[in-house]
Amino acid sequence: MTSPHDKLAVTLAVNGRDYRIAVEPRRSLADALREDCGLTGTHLGCEHGYCGACTVLVDGVPVRACLMLAVQAHGRPIRTVEGLAGDGPLHPLQEAFRDEHGLQCGFCTPGFLMLAAGVLEREPDIGDEALREILSANLCRCTGYQNIVKAVRAAARRIKEAAGRG
Amino acid sequence: MKPAPFSYHAPSTLDAMLALLAEGGEDGKVIAGGQSLVPMMNFRLARPARLFDLNGVAELDFLRAEGGWLRIGALARHAAFHRPPCGGPTGALLAEVVRHIAHYPIRQRGTFAGSIAHADPASEWCLVAATLGAEIVARSRAGERRIGAGDFFLASLSTALRPDELIVEVRLPILDAGWRTGFCEFSRRVGDFGIAMTAVALRVESGVVREARIGVGGVEDHPARQPAAEQALVGQPVAARAFAAAADAVAGAVRPMEDLHADAAYRRHLARTTTRRALEQACAGSGS
Amino acid sequence: MADGPTRYIGMPHKRLEDRTLLTGGGRFAADLSAPGQLHMRVVRSPVAFGRLRSVDVREARRLPGVVAVWTFADVERIPPIQIRLTKIGGLEPYQQTVLARDYVRYVGDPVAAVFAEDPYVAEDAAELVFPEIEELPACISATEPPREFMPETLPGVSSEAACVTKAYGDLDAAFAAAHEVVELEVAVGRHTGVPLETRGALAEFDPAKGTLTMRGAAKVPHYNRGQVARMLDMPDEMVHLIQGHVGGGFGVRGELYPEDVLVCHAALRLKRPVKWVEDRQEHLMAANHSRDQSYRLRAAVDARGFILGLQAEVFSDQGGYVRTHGVTVPDLSAAMLPGPYLVPAYRADVHVRLTNKTPAGTYRAPGRYESTFARERLLDAIAHALGRDPVEVRRVNLIPRDRMPFDRGVDTLGTRVVYDSGDYALLLDKLLAYLDYDRLKQALAARRAAGEHVGFGLGYFVEKSGLGPADKAVISIDAEGMVEVVTGAASIGQGIETAMAQICAEVLEVPIERIRVVHGRTDRIDYGMGAFASRVTVMTGCAVKAAAEALLEKLAGAQVGTPASAEGWFRADHMTYPYGIHAAVVRVDPGTCAVHVERFVVAYDIGRAVNPMLVEGQIVGGAVQGIGGALFEEFVYDANGQPLVTTFGDYLMPTLAEVPPVEALVTEDAPATQNPLGVKGAGEAGINGAGAAIAAAVDDALGRPGAVTRLPVTPIRLHRLLGERD
Incomplete structure (x- = not known):
């Protein structure tokens, strides 16, 4: 029916905008986001699922964009680091990462932000142990992690406070 | 690290999927969660000419308790087990085990049945299936058959599934409240492939083990129950001494694999430890 | 100036770099593209050692989308x-x-390069390149006797490339006077920096200007620019190297590698932009490895454990080739081995040997992570041999404050090693007080008595920082009062923009928000040394200070709003030497043979901190890397030289779950005497003594002094160790 090199029409709904692209079946979601949508905030650190730098939200849950094909994400809501703040002020997670020095080189940062965003949106009251277990999914080579944990906890507090006021 | 070319097929019904498998199962590969398959494709260790995407076959997306079985559809994700999917010891065991499967984002995509089909020697779900006596429901255009877990796993990455067959469902027996379950795994880091792991289910009456199911994974080329250890335990009171004897029986019986992270002697040592600890966990607080 | 007194130096100022990085706006190498670009894929040797007979590229060239496939014949003019x-x-x-020309010397040695319209196609084509290699027996250990490097083409050239010797004092007299001689053989396994961003580059030739530009530079852009120009026979000023964001350096990234030269050459030859992004598997077998040293130590000691003389024979596994670092790591190993101790007589011979593994270079605290491990194992062995407390034996040997500055008696990196300042005993006292050492020991003893396997260990070290010879900065202020600081430094994620802006803001007394820092661009400044050896804060920082002061002088009496520009230099003949102690509490689980680090403390005298938040960040991150090297990370090879660790499933960098919160005890008791800011470097503080401290703690937990002789302490090794006793 199709040749492996035939490009398939795919619509990626990223950060509320539709990107109509044509990709080979073998193109990863990460490559499609980066190369076809121009959203290079999603980083590739290993392309085999271990580092988590490519973590994005698909249907609201964090997944590895290197282990998903672009065609599999057709039509499903995707969120990347570029959509976290939009044009406005920083997202509480981004603010907290800055305040707590939760990043150095910044390469793993988008993956950690999206992992944390996905988790906090689903489980705003997550306990420390469960949070640490989830954050152990991604690798960081600069910070030694402790400021990342501090930042995510601080952001969780801020988000809850804001929700309480709202 | 990009996959070799393949053609992509995404049927929306089971019949269509089975038709694809019937005509091209040999050089084709089914993808469900893809969390094991895609890395292998990225390394070009797997290079299917045709990829059959199961994710659109909505009829296989189920997870429910029914008639004494937990019925796990081919599209049930690991994350569906973060909370016990059924009551009793089976549900509790599954919710404990799932936390050892890779990491949270991987568990959002990966599927229970996909793990069973992939048959990695260190797969936690394969171990649970072998230990509890799962039934694997395989379907092809020729019909359906049910394969007991004991006959299903043949070797590393090798199963009794035929190229034209699809696992449509895995069924796990729901143990009654008389059973206790435990699980222990050792991996180098959190989320890594386990080097050794043990799952146990014991039926205990009046402080005495009446039935025992002990399975060991990650040690041999496929997970398997340990008859010698089970025999060592049945009829014994729930006590550290009996657990140690069962753990020793495991250590004596396994023929461990060797790799970068563990030689045979170390794996045997670990199997003893994970078995003892899984038994202790199963009986913790039971006040024997 | 306008906004009154300000204070920036010494403040934990939030980073100027962060907003861009947090919003996905970073521009890392792989994020760059140019219209019409080609993608390079390197074909690598599948065998560890062999005679390269031919490379068949015909099938690869025929694949649609492939523009060129090169072998050595296509690049033979490049030196x-x-x-x-x-x-x-x-x-x-x-x-x-x-x-590769005549031989392949490690698995991963580049034998061909494919250029294609698409990275996927480039990878398809690379599979169709077939090198014909006559495989030869591989050498995988530097302690094996040397053999011929390339027997047929370089007959007589030994695989021992050099022997680095450093010596002072009368060693014979020391051993003659010894109360006891303590001997030790220890080794540090092969591991390396592994930044989260793999290497990458985008090279473009502009025919109108005749310039070649390579983006994706890191670490030493100016030096590499000169080398690329030389190798491709171009004038320096027609080659530009530009650094974007860099996803971690750690000594590994930004050295000149074959792939950098290939993309530049290809951009010239193929007349199209050429992009290369390394994949992770390539990175783990092609980017510099490090460590991999074996030490044989002999110490002559008196009855108190004072080291009268130390003799060391070291074997340094250089891998397949000598790369840009030359013998830096062996040289530093030999120079820094005596550490914070007096050691009146000393000799080290470091054998630099080529093997058939990935070439080795520097990784954060090069030559010190290893030598600190060896030296501190020795101090522990001395304590055990004499039945004395390990802390007291260290105290007996520490260089006293009144001996500062202390001439170590050796040279390294072209400079005399003179410890400029330090109060080593004071830092030890402060650490012990912080730990409440006696109570900690009692608590651990109580837990051991209850059946747990817990232990404490420490490692003392001297670091070095601020390598010269010089650095330059140019600062300009425009009519609106916006300030631009141009430096020749490189950012590798360590926060130098913020630190440099803090220094500039303090001197100029302008708000930091008005300052922009430029780095890593050979087109903006003609001199720059880049970022390595914990040099930036010291060297570039002092140059920024000098430039800011020069600018103030120029502006004195000028009207507000007068644009001006000034340059400043800082020169240093000697490095400055911070020092520190790592302390670890570990628990060994005999059931799994795993080591759990319960506590990790880094005491460190920084001289003076420009930004304590950044200093602590460096320390914590370094410590976690150090724990990785001590317990998890290792490149293992089989007997044929096949690498067994080529994925993140096997190269085990610690995750959050494997590491404790790292406690940093930073002091400012010994400011640098060699620079006007008094600052010393922070980059390598966190990692240096980690292997030493953890090894000692594992010994203590097992109740077996001297048990750990090799890093990393993996479960399989610990199992064998424990098995010896059964």
């Missing part, structure tokens, strides 16, 4: 990659050509 640091005579035969 091998030169040595940047610690050049000593006789290393030339060991330099690497950009594609």
Whole structure:
């Protein structure tokens, strides 16, 4: 029916905008986001699922964009680091990462932000142990992690406070 | 690290999927969660000419308790087990085990049945299936058959599934409240492939083990129950001494694999430890 | 100036770099693209050692989308990659050509390069390149006797490329006077920096201007610019190297590698932009490895444990070729081995040997992570041999404050090693007080008595920082009062923009928000040394201070709003030497043979901190890397030289779950005397003594002094160790 090199029409709904692209079946979601949508905030650190730098939200849950094909994400809501703040002020997670020095080189940062965003949106009251277990999914080579944990906890507090006021 | 070319097929019904498998199962590969398959494709260790995407076959997306079985559809994700999917010891065991499967984002995509089909020697779900006596429901255009877990796993990455067959469902027996379950795994880091792991289910009456199911994974080329250890335990009171004897029986019986992270002697040592600890966990607080 | 007194130096100022990085606006190498670009894929040797007979590229060239496939014949005019640091005579035969010529010398050695319209197609084509290699027995250990490097083409050239010797004092007299001689053989396994961003580059030739630009530079852009120009026979000023964001350096990234030269050459030859992004598997077998040293130590000690003399024979596994670092790591190992101790007589001979593994270079605290491990194992062994407390034995040997500045008696990196300042005993006292050492020991003893396997260990070290010879900065202020600081430094994620802006803001007394820092661009400044050896805060920082002061002078009496510009230099003949102690509490689980680090403390005297938040960040991050090297990370090879660790499933960098919160105890008791800011470097503080401290703690937990002789302490090794006793 199709040749492996035939490009398939795919619509990626990223950060509320539709990107109509044509990709080979073998193109990863990460490559499609980066190369076809121009959203290079999603980083590739290993392309085999271990580092988590490519973590994005698909249907609201964090997944590895290197282990998903672009065609599999057709039509499903995707969120990347570029959509976290939009044009406005920083997202509480981004603010907290800055305040707590939760990043150095910044390469793993988008993956950690999206992992944390996905988790906090689903489980705003997550306990420390469960949070640490989830954050152990991604690798960081600069910070030694402790400021990342501090930042995510601080952001969780801020988000809850804001929700309480709202 | 990009996959070799393949053609992509995404049927929306089971019949269509089975038709694809019937005509091209040999050089084709089914993808469900893809969390094991895609890395292998990225390394070009797997290079299917045709990829059959199961994710659109909505009829296989189920997870429910029914008639004494937990019925796990081919599209049930690991994350569906973060909370016990059924009551009793089976549900509790599954919710404990799932936390050892890779990491949270991987568990959002990966599927229970996909793990069973992939048959990695260190797969936690394969171990649970072998230990509890799962039934694997395989379907092809020729019909359906049910394969007991004991006959299903043949070797590393090798199963009794035929190229034209699809696992449509895995069924796990729901143990009654008389059973206790435990699980222990050792991996180098959190989320890594386990080097050794043990799952146990014991039926205990009046402080005495009446039935025992002990399975060991990650040690041999496929997970398997340990008859010698089970025999060592049945009829014994729930006590550290009996657990140690069962753990020793495991250590004596396994023929461990060797790799970068563990030689045979170390794996045997670990199997003893994970078995003892899984038994202790199963009986913790039971006040024997 | 306008906004009154300000204070920036010493404040934990939030980073100027962060907003861009947090919003996905970073521009890392792989994020760059140019219209019409080609993608390069390197074909690598599948065998560890062999005679390269031919490379069949016909099928690859026929694949649609492939533009060119090169082998050595296509790049034979390009000279091998030169040595940047610690050049000593006789290393030339060991330099690497950009594609393999006669032999392949490690799995991963580049044998061909494919250029295609698409990275997926480039990878398809690379599979169709077939090198014909006559496989030869591989050498995988530097302690094996040397053999011929390339027997047929370089007959008589030994695989021992050099022996680095450093010595002072009367060693014979020391051993003659010894109360006891303590001997030890220890080794540190092969591991390396592994930044989260793999290497990458985008090279473009502009025919109108005749310039070649390579983006994706890191670490030493100016030096590499000169080398690329030389190798491709172009004038320096027609080559630009530009650094974007860099996803971690750690000594590994930004050295000149074959792939950098290949993309530049290809951009010239193929007349199209050429992009290369390394994949992770390539990175783990092609980017510099490090460590991999074996030490044989003999110490003559008196009855108190004072070291009268120390003799060391070290074997340093250089891998397949000598790369840009030359003998930097062996040189630092030999120079820094005596550490914070007096050691009146000393001799070290470091054998630099080529093997058939990935070439080795520097990784954060090069030569010190290893030598600190060896030395501190020795101090523990001395304590055990004499039945004395390990802390007291260290105290007996520490260089006293009144001996500062202390001439170590050796040179390294072309400078005399003179410890400029330090109060080593004071830092030890502060650490012990912080730990409440006696109570900690009692608590651990109580837990051991209850059946747990817990232990404490420490490692003392001297660091070095601020390598000269010089650095330059240019600061300009425009009519609106916006300030631009142009430096020749490189950012590798360590926060230098913020630190440099803090220094500038303090001197100029302008708000930091008005300052922009430029770095890593050879087109903006003609001199720059980049970022390595924990040099930036010291060297570039002092140059920024000088430039800011020069600017103030120019502006004195001028009207507000007068644009001006000034440059400043800082020169240093000597490095400055911070020092520190790592302390670890570990628990060993005999059931799994795993080691759990319960506590990790880094005491460190920084001299003076420009930004304590950044200093602590460096320390914590370094410590976690150090724990990785001590317990998890290792490149293992089989007997044929096949690498067994080529994925993140096997190269085990610690995750959050494997590491404790790291406690940093930073002091400012010994400001640097060699620079006007008093600052010393922070980059390598967190990692240096980690292996030493953890090894000692594991010994203590097992109740077996001297048990750990090799890093990393993996479960399989610990199992064998415990098995010995059964």
